[in-house]
Amino acid sequence: xxxxxxxxxxxxxxxxxxxxxxxxxxxxxxxxxxxxxxxxxxxxxxxxxxxxxxxxxxxxxxxxxxxxxxxxxxxxxxxxxxxxxxxxxxxxxxxxxxxxxxxxxxxxxxxxxxxxxxxxxxxxxxxxxxxxxxxxxxxxxxxxxxxxxxxxxxxxxxxxxxxxxxxxxxxxxxxxxxxxxxxxxxxxxxxxxxxxxxxxxxxxxxxxxxxxxxxxxxxxxxxxxxxxxxxxxxxxxxxxxxxxxxxxxxxxxxxxxxxxxxxxxxxxxxxxxxxxxxxxxxxxxxxxxxxxxxxxxxxxxxxxxxxxxxxxxxxxxxxxxxxxxxxxxxxxxxxxxxxxxxxxxxxxxxxxxxxxxxxxxxxxxxxxxxxxxxxxxxxxxxxxxxxxxxxxxxxxxxxxxxxxxxxxxxxxxxxxxxxxxxxxxxxxxxxxxxxxxxxxxxxxxxxxxxxxxxxxxxxxxxxxxxxxxxxxxxxxxxxxxxxxxxxxxxxxxxxxxxxxxxxxxxxxxxxxxxxxxxxxxxxxxxxxxxxxxxxxxxxxxxxxxxxxxxxxxxxxxxxxxxxxxxxxxxxxxxxxxxxxxxxxxxxxxxxxxxxxxxxxxxxxxxxxxxxxxxxxxxxxxxxxxxxxxxxxxxxxxxxxxxxxxxxxxxxxxxxxxxxxxxxxxxxxxxxxxxxxxxxxxxxxxxxxxxxxxxxxxxxxxxxxxxxxxxxxxxxxxxxxxxxxxxxxxxxxxxxxxxxxxxxxxxxxxxxxxxxxxxxxxxxxxxxxxxxxxxxxxxxxxxxxxxxxxxxxxxxxxxxxxxxxxxxxxxxxxxxxxxxxxxxxxxxx
RNA sequence: GCGGAUGUGGUGGAAUUGGUAGACACGCUAGUCUUAGGAACUAGUGCCGCAAGGCGUGAAGGUUCAAGUCCUUUCAUCCGCACCA
Numbered sequence: 001x002x003x004x005x006x007x008x009x010x011x012x013x014x015x016x017x018x019x020x021x022x023x024x025x026x027x028x029x030x031x032x033x034x035x036x037x038x039x040x041x042x043x044x045x046x047x048x049x050x051x052x053x054x055x056x057x058x059x060x061x062x063x064x065x066x067x068x069x070x071x072x073x074x075x076x077x078x079x080x081x082x083x084x085x086x087x088x089x090x091x092x093x094x095x096x097x098x099x100x101x102x103x104x105x106x107x108x109x110x111x112x113x114x115x116x117x118x119x120x121x122x123x124x125x126x127x128x129x130x131x132x133x134x135x136x137x138x139x140x141x142x143x144x145x146x147x148x149x150x151x152x153x154x155x156x157x158x159x160x161x162x163x164x165x166x167x168x169x170x171x172x173x174x175x176x177x178x179x180x181x182x183x184x185x186x187x188x189x190x191x192x193x194x195x196x197x198x199x200x201x202x203x204x205x206x207x208x209x210x211x212x213x214x215x216x217x218x219x220x221x222x223x224x225x226x227x228x229x230x231x232x233x234x235x236x237x238x239x240x241x242x243x244x245x246x247x248x249x250x251x252x253x254x255x256x257x258x259x260x261x262x263x264x265x266x267x268x269x270x271x272x273x274x275x276x277x278x279x280x281x282x283x284x285x286x287x288x289x290x291x292x293x294x295x296x297x298x299x300x301x302x303x304x305x306x307x308x309x310x311x312x313x314x315x316x317x318x319x320x321x322x323x324x325x326x327x328x329x330x331x332x333x334x335x336x337x338x339x340x341x342x343x344x345x346x347x348x349x350x351x352x353x354x355x356x357x358x359x360x361x362x363x364x365x366x367x368x369x370x371x372x373x374x375x376x377x378x379x380x381x382x383x384x385x386x387x388x389x390x391x392x393x394x395x396x397x398x399x400x401x402x403x404x405x406x407x408x409x410x411x412x413x414x415x416x417x418x419x420x421x422x423x424x425x426x427x428x429x430x431x432x433x434x435x436x437x438x439x440x441x442x443x444x445x446x447x448x449x450x451x452x453x454x455x456x457x458x459x460x461x462x463x464x465x466x467x468x469x470x471x472x473x474x475x476x477x478x479x480x481x482x483x484x485x486x487x488x489x490x491x492x493x494x495x496x497x498x499x500x501x502x503x504x505x506x507x508x509x510x511x512x513x514x515x516x517x518x519x520x521x522x523x524x525x526x527x528x529x530x531x532x533x534x535x536x537x538x539x540x541x542x543x544x545x546x547x548x549x550x551x552x553x554x555x556x557x558x559x560x561x562x563x564x565x566x567x568x569x570x571x572x573x574x575x576x577x578x579x580x581x582x583x584x585x586x587x588x589x590x591x592x593x594x595x596x597x598x599x600x601x602x603x604x605x606x607x608x609x610x611x612x613x614x615x616x617x618x619x620x621x622x623x624x625x626x627x628x629x630x631x632x633x634x635x636x637x638x639x640x641x642x643x644x645x646x647x648x649x650x651x652x653x654x655x656x657x658x659x660x661x662x663x664x665x666x667x668x669x670x671x672x673x674x675x676x677x678x679x680x681x682x683x684x685x686x687x688x689x690x691x692x693x694x695x696x697x698x699x700x701x702x703x704x705x706x707x708x709x710x711x712x713x714x715x716x717x718x719x720x721x722x723x724x725x726x727x728x729x730x731x732x733x734x735x736x737x738x739x740x741x742x743x744x745x746x747x748x749x750x751x752x753x754x755x756x757x758x759x760x761x762x763x764x765x766x767x768x769x770x771x772x773x774x775x776x777x778x779x780x781x782x783x784x785x786x787x788x789x790x791x792x793x794x795x796x797x798x799x800x801x802x803x804x805x806x807x808x809x810x811x812x813x814x815x816x817x818x819x820x821x822x823x824x825x826x827x828x
Numbered sequence: 829g830c831g832g833a834u835g836u837g838g839u840g841g842a843a844u845u846g847g848u849a850g851a852c853a854c855g856c857u858a859g860u861c862u863u864a865g866g867a868a869c870u871a872g873u874g875c876c877g878c879a880a881g882g883c884g885u886g887a888a889g890g891u892u893c894a895a896g897u898c899c900u901u902u903c904a905u906c907c908g909c910a911c912c913a
Contacts, residue, residue, distance in 0.1 A: 221832055221908070228831070228909055235913080256913060269913095311911075337911045347913050355829080356911055428912055550908080610866075622853075624840065629906085633840070638866065639853055649868090693842070696852035703852090706869090772848040777894050779848050817893055822847050827893045 009612020028077035037069035039543030046107035067732035079520035081128035090440035130512040136442035137463030138529035161193035166476035197435035219581035231428025255343030260407040263396035272297040273340040324420035441506030449493035449500035514560040544576040583629040614734035621691035725757040798824040
């Protein structure tokens with residue numbers, strides 16, 4: 001007899017990868033008549049560093065589910081693509097002059113190699129690359145659609161500016177007031193430069209996105225994060241008349257969620273950027289102090305402001321505000337704890353009820369008034385807590401004696417009647433700033449004409465192609481390096497034909513990733529961004545996985561999908577039916593993998609160590625539920641290899657003895673029961689993304705098979721079914737070894753398409769069952785009874801147990817409870 | 829501060845959703861075997877105890893025949909947002 005074939009991943013894995021490629025095993029027919037299943041993980045930015053175990057987990061999660069669906073007979077489409085515009089390639093280009101196109105292509109090639117070796121069932125005939133012109137042409141088309149509906153607009157916005165680089169900086173690039181690259185003692189502070197930038201009006205969709213959030217089948221905390229991000233709060237706007245410094249004709253609107261505290265107002269605070277500060281502070285006696293304070297505050301980045309715990313501010317001497325409810329005159333201050341970007345950039349300060357105002361009043365010795373009978377902090381913010389709802393108003397004129405909730409409504413109504421305010425809803429979410437003064441992004445398809453303004457590039461003139469440059473440094477005038485491509489820059493205005501210039505800003509990378517779920521459906525279509533009929537068939541995405549971007553990307557994609565749904569191009573308003581947010585895999589010491597620590601692990605290293613991709617995939621799935629953070633433990637990997645090897649051995653041994661069938665079938669019932677139980681468990685666990693218990697169920701089944709083999713040998717006809725079932729069940733996790741064994745078992749097609757074992761529930765039922773017998777809540781015996789035994793028989797069987805007698809100590813039981821199929825509980 | 833989770837053996841984690849806590853693995857202990865492999869297989873392994881038995885899901889109460897699961901209080905850890913008026 002020949003020696004048994006051994007399980008050698010490094011031989012079988014490349015073999016089957018080539019086979020799948022050649023046979024187009026994972027190529028989806030997008031026009032298939034079959035029921036469709038569409039799912040994937042957030043696509044990657046192809047960096048020079050390659051993928052690590054975190055990416056391995058990210059893509060393995062959907063791969064397993066998509067494989068299950070393909071095996072169950074669905075047209076299962078696992079797309080693949082690259083989010084390839086971005087900073088690393090551009091920074092590299094600035095340093096070396098190497099075109100980002102070249103480095104990006106190289107990185108993608110290397111990613112492709114890694115993806116294939118992981119055994120992911122992606123359809124490479126439909127790969128997309130967001131930095132290729134056949135993709136970003138349609139990103140530009142999306143921009144034009146939004147522009148046409150008035151959802152893309154320009155606005156002046158302050159940007160951090162480094163004088164040395166002659167370049168804009170993001171918030172994170174400002175460190176202690178200086179540019180991250182120029183933070184020496186002699187380097188200048190960063191300044192703010194006002195630039196005209198493009199925005200998408202996502203705030204128009206804030207309400208409907210918020211309202212739809214609760215019903216999503218998404219990881220719960222992601223939904224909460226999105227709701228917080230949108231930050232809707234309902235409150236009241238109150239109008240305060242100004243007085244002094246020549247501002248008597250001006251008024252300030254303040255937003256508050258606690259209007260019932262308005263009688264406690266003792267001062268008003270304006271944000272340093274508030275326009276009225278610039279206009280009237282110059283007339284104040286302390287104009288210079290105010291000026292200095294404002295300049296100082298505006299120089300701090302938001303991040304720096306956040307770090308400062310102590311509140312600071314200055315009064316605008318001589319400027320007062322009139323409280324609309326009682327005519328009280330209060331001083332006006334400027335302080336940077338009030339943010340220009342929220343509400344109206346001005347607050348009515350109520351130090352008697354608000355901690356922040358209280359702290360400020362203490363520091364600057366401002367008066368404090370309490371507006372409830374309790375004389376303490378009562379409530380602030382959108383909700384009045386139940387235990388405080390009964391507090392009673394005081395010092396509040398005609399509203400004294402009312403409870404807080406009533407007063408809230410009544411004061412708002414009073415203001416509305418007096419024309420001095422109204423109920424209002426505000427949002428934390430701002431419009432989406434999409435302009436980037438960068439080269440490696442999708443050019444904004446706009447032509448700036450002196451006469452016509454910002455004119456959209458006509459659709460038939462798309463794409464606006466990125467020109468190749470010799471030098472990728474910023475242009476130095478606040479515009480992107482594109483401003484240096486003169487041939488590209490100068491064009492005729494599409495409207496009047498006069499000389500004009502292209503917009504040199506490119507789009508935020510999040511724009512590219514806001515619509516790729518549709519492009520995957522028409523990756524090669526050069527007549528439209530996607531085919532709406534395909535979208536009708538395939539959208540929404542059934543399963544979407546990621547471990548990042550809980551707010552930004554996932555909100556932007558929802559915004560785009562809603563927009564195109566309204567235009568009739570997408571069948572549903574939501575892009576992702578089930579969004580699964582997985583937890584990170586940690587380093588062995590429980591810390592995060594990080595570049596600076598250099599503790600990242602390349603999956604290829606694990607694969608090539610001899611354990612193979614199948615063991616890696618299985619181990620990643622087994623280590624913990626995918627949404628639970630868990631450390632990588634290299635000791636655990638051999639256990640997955642061992643498990644696969646045990647299946648391997650069962651099949652190989654079976655093949656050797658196949659011809660020696662005999663009639664002994666004493667374990668068939670047990671064999672079939674174990675197999676069908678496993679089919680049921682694995683199917684439902686994969687669908688519920690509980691891969692760890694799916695694998696443990698298969699391990700249990702394999703353990704049963706070994707036990708039966710020891711007692712019976714391979715003599716029964718049920719073995720073929722059991723082995724084929726296990727091979728099919730393990731295929732989503734370990735596709736290569738499953739394919740090999742499937743062929744060993746005599747099949748000549750792929751196990752991965754249309755082969756999932758069928759559950760026969762009749763095999764799940766056994767003749768007998770084991771019940772626990774409890775006396776006073778403690779297990780005292782076990783009884784084996786017929787599955788169809790009646791309740792009385794079971795109870796008397798339980799009471800007849802010797803140990804039960806002992807614990808009843810001769811007394812009659814007070815009560816005997818039978819829990820069907822579980823236990824008998826006896827109360828003494 | 830606000831919001832959201834999560835606390836189970838030496839370790840990762842199971843638990844039919846109120847019904848035999850610790851499945852499946854890692855590790856450890858003992859053994860079998862030899863085609864010495866990254867072996868494989870068998871048995872054991874929550875804690876205390878020689879045993880009978882008792883104890884046991886962060887802690888303390890409660891509901892129940894029965895609580896890891898439900899309720900109240902409390903502690904700890906992690907995550908998100910964070911001067912959002």
